[in-house]
Amino acid sequence: MTIKEIKVPNIGDVSDVEVIEISVSPGDRVKKEDSLVTLESEKASMEIPSSDEGTVEEVKVKLGDKVSEGSVIITLRTEEETSVSTEPSKTNEPIPPEKSEIKSPVASSTKQSKEVSVTIPDIGDAKDAEVIEILVEPGQHVNKEESLITLEGEKATMEIPSPFAGQIKTITLKMGDKVSKGDAILTLVISEEYPSTLSAELPSAPVREPSVPKVENASTKSSVTPVLATPSTSNESTHASPSVRRLAREFGIDLSRLKGTGPKQRIMKEDLQKYVKGVLSEGDSRGSGLQIPKMPEIDFSKYGETECIPLNKIKKLTGINVHRSWVTIPHVTQFGQADITDLEEFRKSQKEETEKQGVKLTPLVFIMKAVILSLKEFPHFNASLDSKGENLILKKYYNLGIAVDTPNGLVVPVVKDVDKKSTLELAQELAEISQKARSKGLSPAEMSGSCFTISSLGGIGGTGFTPIINAPDVAILGVSKASMTAIYQDEAFNPRLMLPLSLSYDHRVIDGADGARFIVYLAKYLSDIRTLLL
Structure with missing residues (x-):
């Protein structure tokens, strides 16, 4: 048997590193490369492994100590090979043949049960430590060194392991109890083997005393012997055992x-x-690295009268979709204005004629036409990222999602093949899908397949907002209420009808310069009605 000192190895340029966790205790059996302590410097934390295999004799450091290269961590008792024939060889008596040994009845043994009371060991300066976790229950079988309870002192948290393997009979303490050294934790029933007959022919050999005191009389009732456990401590800032x-x-x-x-x-x-x-x-989802803390539950009724109204299915689904889009897509919103003075004059001039055909010509129809022209100019706006975020899928078709406000919540029906339809056809289809949306008549097919989305609040008001991208689209256009504004042109201020635009786009796909170019092109198409009618 040899006692070896395990020291702090070369840990680089750092010195006076703090011991923040001790992973072993005296009596623990450790293997080579098992972690002994955890050190923490200003830049990193590191575990110090054992360089040998053996039994921990003494822990030389304590929590909070400052150590450097060469500081002794523990002393380790290692076992070396020794000769087995030292005792018998000293005598002149011949060694009995192996066969005669085998005939001797030495294998017979009996098992006896014994109850031991496991108590709180020396836990340093900590007094009245609180029991914050009970890790076992009556009837459970535990192994040696298996944790029984967790205590919390003012400076550290520690687990109390079992000093023996056995079955738990009773647990003495409960959660929240204050305990100190010597207080009983539980009663443990352990088993021991005792030889029933010994061979007189065999030479006596030294026998290591068991760690539990022997029962003097096996026929009498077994007594409960207090046994100290060994603590394992941790004082890291996170509240965990x-x-x-x-x-x-x-x-x-x-x-x-x-x-x-x-x-x-x-x-x-x-x-x-x-x-x-x-x-x-x-599962593996790109962009899902954000760990959003949940909102705490608040009892609002303590501030006044309240009423709880369950969300309907549409609002729940919308909430899930917009939340997923917001936390997984890096949004950027570009704001701009379009001069729609000429466009609005033309629309009003055609109003009476289109109404005779049963069609209501709204500004949204012209915005849809302008968006299609802009998508053709910037094809990466008419695209989607694949599920891994590694490829951009360009779409050769032009379907627009139109956000519709309904009494039950927000829905987004999709108008297909917008580039192939006339202004009047789009106006007619818009009226139909809006009616279906408000009467819950939309099918799933009518709400899927969009390439780009438009959310128009122009009929309500506002000067700008940041619309959330309707994934898997990579952009969405927000439209606010147009207003007459004095615009300086031709060396004079002239009243012009200006339409606020808000373009939100996925910054993984679209750069800021392209976002600005897109909204400039869109404004140009809306400002010149002739380009839309071509």
Whole structure:
């Protein structure tokens, strides 16, 4: 047997690094490369592994210590190969043949049960530590070093492991109890093997004393012997026990992203499992790296009278879609204005004639025509990213989604092949789909397949807004209420009817310069009615 000192290896240029976690305790069996302590510098944290295999004799550091290269972490008791025949060889007596040993009845043994009371070990300066987690229950079988409870002091959190393997009979304490050194945790039933007959022919050999005191009389009732457990501590800022931290490291999870459901918002194992299941169920989705914290539940009734109205299906679905688009698509909104003075004069001049044909000619029809011309000029606006975000799919067709406000919520019917239809045909179709939307008559096919979306609030008011992209489109046009504005042109101020435009686009696909060019081209088409009629 050899005692070796395990020291801090070369950790680069850093010195006086803080010990933030101790992963072993005296008596622990460690293998080569097992983590012993965790150190934290200004730039990073690192685990220090064991350079040998053996049993921890003594831990030389404590939480909060500052260490550098060469500082002793632990002393390790290693076992070396020794000769087995030292004792018998000292005598002149011949060694009995192996066969005679085999005939001796040495294999017979009996098992006896014993109850031991596991108590709180020396936990340093911490007194009245609170029990914040009980990890076992009566009847459960535990292995040696398996965690039993978690305590929380003023400076650190520690798990108390079992000193033996056995079955839990009773648990003495409960959640929230204040405990100190020597307080009982639970009663553990352990089993031991005792030889029933020994061979007189065999030479006596040294036997290591068991760690649990022997029962003096096996026929009498077994007594409960107090046994101290050994704590494992952690003082990292996140509110979680060491076992939860170990699991988090195995899964590569940042605990700061989790919200704990335990006492004092402690992160429990169940919280970690729920988080992992949630991530797995979401799958691999580009842009889903944002971890949005949930809104806290608030009791608004304490401030006054309230009424709870459930959202209908349309509002729920719309909420899910716009939220997904907002958190997964990097939005940029470009604002502009279009002079529609001439366009509006032409529309009004045709109003009486179109109404005779049963068609209402609205400004939106002309905006749709202008959008198609702009999409042809800038084809990457008429596109979608693939599911992996690695390819741009250019579309050779022109379908426009038109946002329609209904009493039940926002819906977006799609007008297909806009480039192939006349102004009057578009006006007629717009009236039909708007009626269907308000009467819940739209089919799923009539709300899918868009290339670009228009959201018009011109009939209500406002001077500008930031519309949310209707994924998988890469852009959306917001239209506000037109107003007469004094515009300086031809060395004079003239009243012109100006239409506010808001273009939101996916910055992964569209650069800012192209966004500005698109809205300039769109304004040019709307300002000159002749280009729309060609």
